[in-house]
Amino acid sequence: MTCGRRWSAMLLLLLGLAMAPAPLVAQPAGTLVVGLVAEPVNLDPPQVTDLNSNRVSRRIAETLVAYAEDSTQIVPWLAESWTISKDGLWYTFKLRKGIKFQDGTPLDAEAVKFSIERQFNPDNPANKLGKYPFAGYFFGNVKAVEVMDESTVRFVLKEPRASFLAVLAAGAASIVSPTAVRKWGADYALNPVGTGPFRYVSWQRGQQVVLEKNPDYWRGPVKVDRVVYRSIVEDQARLTELLTGALDVIVGVPPDFVAQLEGSPKVTVLKQVGVHVWYLGINNQKKPFDDKRVRQALNYAINKDAIVKDVLKGTGSPSIGPVLPGTWGAEAGLKAYPYDPQRAKKLLAEAGYPNGFSTTMWVPESGSGMQSPVAMATVMQSNLKAVGVNVTLQTMEWGAYLAKLRSKEQELFALSWMAGSEDPDLVMYPLLHSSQWTPNGPNRALYKSERFDDLLTQARHTTDQSKRAQLYREAQRILVEDAPWVFVDHEVQIAATSKRVHGLKLHPSFDLRVETISLSP
Amino acid sequence: MGRYLLRRLLHLGPVLLGVSLIVFLVLHLTPGDPAEVMLGSQATQEDLTRLRAQLGLDRPLHVQYARWIGQVLRGDLGRSLWMKRPVLTEVMERFKATLLLTASALVLSTVGGIALGIGAATRANSLLDRLSTVASLFGASMPVFWLGIVLMVIFSLWLGWLPASGMFAPYGGGGARDLLAHLVLPAVTLAAASVTIVARLTRSAMLDVLGQDYVRTARAKGATEWAVVVRHALKNALIPIVTVVGVQAGYLLGGAVLTETVFAWPGVGTLVVQGILARDVPLVQGSVLVIASTFVLINLAVDVLYACLDPRIRYE
Numbered sequence: 001m002t003c004g005r006r007w008s009a010m011l012l013l014l015l016g017l018a019m020a021p022a023p024l025v026a027q028p029a030g031t032l033v034v035g036l037v038a039e040p041v042n043l044d045p046p047q048v049t050d051l052n053s054n055r056v057s058r059r060i061a062e063t064l065v066a067y068a069e070d071s072t073q074i075v076p077w078l079a080e081s082w083t084i085s086k087d088g089l090w091y092t093f094k095l096r097k098g099i100k101f102q103d104g105t106p107l108d109a110e111a112v113k114f115s116i117e118r119q120f121n122p123d124n125p126a127n128k129l130g131k132y133p134f135a136g137y138f139f140g141n142v143k144a145v146e147v148m149d150e151s152t153v154r155f156v157l158k159e160p161r162a163s164f165l166a167v168l169a170a171g172a173a174s175i176v177s178p179t180a181v182r183k184w185g186a187d188y189a190l191n192p193v194g195t196g197p198f199r200y201v202s203w204q205r206g207q208q209v210v211l212e213k214n215p216d217y218w219r220g221p222v223k224v225d226r227v228v229y230r231s232i233v234e235d236q237a238r239l240t241e242l243l244t245g246a247l248d249v250i251v252g253v254p255p256d257f258v259a260q261l262e263g264s265p266k267v268t269v270l271k272q273v274g275v276h277v278w279y280l281g282i283n284n285q286k287k288p289f290d291d292k293r294v295r296q297a298l299n300y301a302i303n304k305d306a307i308v309k310d311v312l313k314g315t316g317s318p319s320i321g322p323v324l325p326g327t328w329g330a331e332a333g334l335k336a337y338p339y340d341p342q343r344a345k346k347l348l349a350e351a352g353y354p355n356g357f358s359t360t361m362w363v364p365e366s367g368s369g370m371q372s373p374v375a376m377a378t379v380m381q382s383n384l385k386a387v388g389v390n391v392t393l394q395t396m397e398w399g400a401y402l403a404k405l406r407s408k409e410q411e412l413f414a415l416s417w418m419a420g421s422e423d424p425d426l427v428m429y430p431l432l433h434s435s436q437w438t439p440n441g442p443n444r445a446l447y448k449s450e451r452f453d454d455l456l457t458q459a460r461h462t463t464d465q466s467k468r469a470q471l472y473r474e475a476q477r478i479l480v481e482d483a484p485w486v487f488v489d490h491e492v493q494i495a496a497t498s499k500r501v502h503g504l505k506l507h508p509s510f511d512l513r514v515e516t517i518s519l520s521p
Numbered sequence: 522m523g524r525y526l527l528r529r530l531l532h533l534g535p536v537l538l539g540v541s542l543i544v545f546l547v548l549h550l551t552p553g554d555p556a557e558v559m560l561g562s563q564a565t566q567e568d569l570t571r572l573r574a575q576l577g578l579d580r581p582l583h584v585q586y587a588r589w590i591g592q593v594l595r596g597d598l599g600r601s602l603w604m605k606r607p608v609l610t611e612v613m614e615r616f617k618a619t620l621l622l623t624a625s626a627l628v629l630s631t632v633g634g635i636a637l638g639i640g641a642a643t644r645a646n647s648l649l650d651r652l653s654t655v656a657s658l659f660g661a662s663m664p665v666f667w668l669g670i671v672l673m674v675i676f677s678l679w680l681g682w683l684p685a686s687g688m689f690a691p692y693g694g695g696g697a698r699d700l701l702a703h704l705v706l707p708a709v710t711l712a713a714a715s716v717t718i719v720a721r722l723t724r725s726a727m728l729d730v731l732g733q734d735y736v737r738t739a740r741a742k743g744a745t746e747w748a749v750v751v752r753h754a755l756k757n758a759l760i761p762i763v764t765v766v767g768v769q770a771g772y773l774l775g776g777a778v779l780t781e782t783v784f785a786w787p788g789v790g791t792l793v794v795q796g797i798l799a800r801d802v803p804l805v806q807g808s809v810l811v812i813a814s815t816f817v818l819i820n821l822a823v824d825v826l827y828a829c830l831d832p833r834i835r836y837e
Binding site: 028031033038039041042047048049130131133134136137186187189190204205206207208228230231232233234236237238240241243244246367368396397398399400401402403404405406415416417430439440441442 | 551552553554556557558559560561562563564565566567568571572575576603604605606611614615618666670673674677678681684685686687688689690691692782783784785787788791792795798799800
């Protein structure tokens with residue numbers, strides 16, 4: 001019976017190992033642990049624009065102007081004031097005095113010029129140190145950055161563009177310490193230094209990024225001592241860690257978990273609509289979609305409320321147009337296309353398709369801002385079948401999808417756009433202006449309307465916000481009438497926090513502003 | 522033996538060359554390139570062209586391959602396109618974590634499998650035998666990620682005995698006990714499928730050996746049951762088992778990807794997946810080369826162990 005004894009001993013040993021309870025170490029009082037959906041790529045904002053990298057790097061480096069606490073209206077930040085010339089080409093900023101970077105270097109106009117210019121000026125010594133893939137997108141319109149005096153800097157634009165202020169609030173416009181860039185060279189992206197409320201401490205790849213409080217922060221030190229960002233890709237793991245208290249904040253909660261979190265006494269659930277739009281793109285230049293009636297029919301045929309309620313389970317808010325409702329540029333009087341399959345069939349018949357037609361819909365399997373693409377597309381497919389439009393779904397991996405969308409062969413395609421700001425120019429111009437037709441730009445619907453183009457161009461050239469609002473409202477009315485897309489929803493960000501977290505407010509730009517958090521002991 | 526070893530080591534070269542060529546081609550022929558993924562849906566054609574030139578993607582394929590191979594031969598695996606860090610540093614750091622996980626799973630599945638197999642063979646067709654068959658079939662049939670999540674929910678969420686993910690506690694952790702606690706769930710998940718294979722093989726190999734004449738002789742000579750089973754039978758049954766364990770090591774190395782993803786284990790598997798989705802060509806190519814080399818070396822070690830176990834096998 002020695003065999004049996006040995007065997008049971010082995011089993012007991014295994015069981016013992018499994019049962020040795022690890023003391024689930026309680027968080028030190030001032031440490032906040034955040035669960036991210038994916039690991040940051042690197043921490044130099046102009047070099048990456050993925051959400052998770054930005055969520056971390058924006059705590060370290062700041063911008064001249066920033067978004068207000070609750071909206072994407074522009075407020076002064078590192079710059080205390082600015083003037084815009086009458087022709088809209090000169091933007092002159094006065095910097096606040098006395099601000100220092102985390103390495104002691106003073107913030108001055110030279111540092112601003114350095115931070116922005118290194119992205120697009122080949123003569124700037126830091127230009128070779130990194131790849132700035134978005135330099136053209138953000139600063140393609142900047143002719144020069146001039147230092148007027150120690151605390152005054154001027155941007156000279158090539159063309160007037162009123163959304164330039166919103167560009168300066170983006171992560172890519174972060175002001176970084178020139179000393180640090182010169183010191184670290186190509187490794188700067190892994191050793192960021194800015195003026196922000198937190199400074200970089202360490203990064204254990206695949207595990208966590210650690211930031212600690214900047215005691216000399218110009219707005220006063222924050223209430224949290226350190227922040228640890230853990231990247232946990234698997235949704236269930238992130239949820240479990242929150243519920244066991246190992247994480248304090250999680251973002252990017254999938255729709256299926258929302259109900260569970262809302263029902264749990266251990267967590268607080270936060271919701272906020274983001275400046276984002278999810279749409280079904282239609283190739284406006286391809287038959288039968290070149291007929292407005294067909295596009296309108298698609299809008300009547302698709303049940304957006306069902307998608308938002310049943311697939312997204314409250315993680316989306318139905319969309320009528322590309323501009324976020326409630327923002328300064330939104331047209332409050334826009335009428336949504338109600339779910340009306342009969343009207344859809346009638347329009348199709350009028351357009352010459354009484355028996356419907358066949359088409360293909362391209363859908364990515366995942367992707368930034370795509371929410372639940374395949375599920376949403378499947379609902380749309382069945383909605384369209386009910387009115388006689390037979391849709392073949394083609395799903396693709398994200399990278400392959402982006403490549404395919406340059407081919408102009410698309411008929412229907414599911415896509416989304418994160419605008420970063422509520423300025424309508426930043427969503428309507430790239431996506432719907434005729435100069436932005438693929439492959440030159442992101443207007444993959446190949447939409448063209450002369451009146452629409454004209455309105456948008458006019459709105460760029462004036463900085464009077466109420467005048468711009470008027471122009472954009474008319475533009476939105478045209479869009480609803482022309483129906484170049486089926487507008488589906490705006491993503492509602494969902495975050496969940498443990499009960500010891502107070503003061504977190506989700507921001508419409510999808511940024512995660514942990515600096516407002518205080519922790520109860 | 523020495524010459525045998527040398528010959529096998531020389532095989533490493535052509536195998537790795539073949540692997541490198543396949544990985545390179547697959548990555549470059551996949552639709553969507555690194556520039557496309559980096560710039561996302563906001564990209565303009567102008568930006569794409571510029572970035573492609575910067576990344577060296579506009580050169581012909583054979584030129585890109587030659588450049589890369591030249592670098593590799595000098596020990597430089599290049600820099601990751603996304604993360605800007607040297608690939609070799611990145612991969613070796615993460616590889617340690619994967620090796621730890623894989624080795625633990627291998628030990629668990631080998632020890633567990635052999636124990637279960639011996640138990641089943643010596644009590645063939647008993648209740649124990651049948652129960653262990655069912656249990657191990659279950660472990661092998663369930664998808665790794667499902668099993669991992671179920672174990673996580675039971676042991677972390679409901680019972681609170683073990684941490685749900687990661688390798689160390691983010692604060693206050695770092696000791697061996699902390700590491701062990703984090704290692705349990707992923708190692709058990711990863712070992713689950715292998716245990717069956719090892720157990721079933723051990724059972725049949727043992728049954729086969731236990732029926733041999735020399736075992737009967739040993740028993741007749743008065744040897745204890747323990748001596749019969751372990752010293753005489755098991756040693757001979759081990760040969761096929763060792764071969765299978767060697768193959769399992771390779772499978773575990775590759776299969777670790779899913780387990781690592783579920784448990785946020787900072788291993789090379791998650792690194793490669795990230796790299797593929799981002800089309801980070803140098804990173805994926807470098808990681809696959811490292812993994813392939815390890816696999817070949819493991820196979821070599823198994824062959825050597827084989828020779829040690831069975832003196833009948835002579836090598837030229």
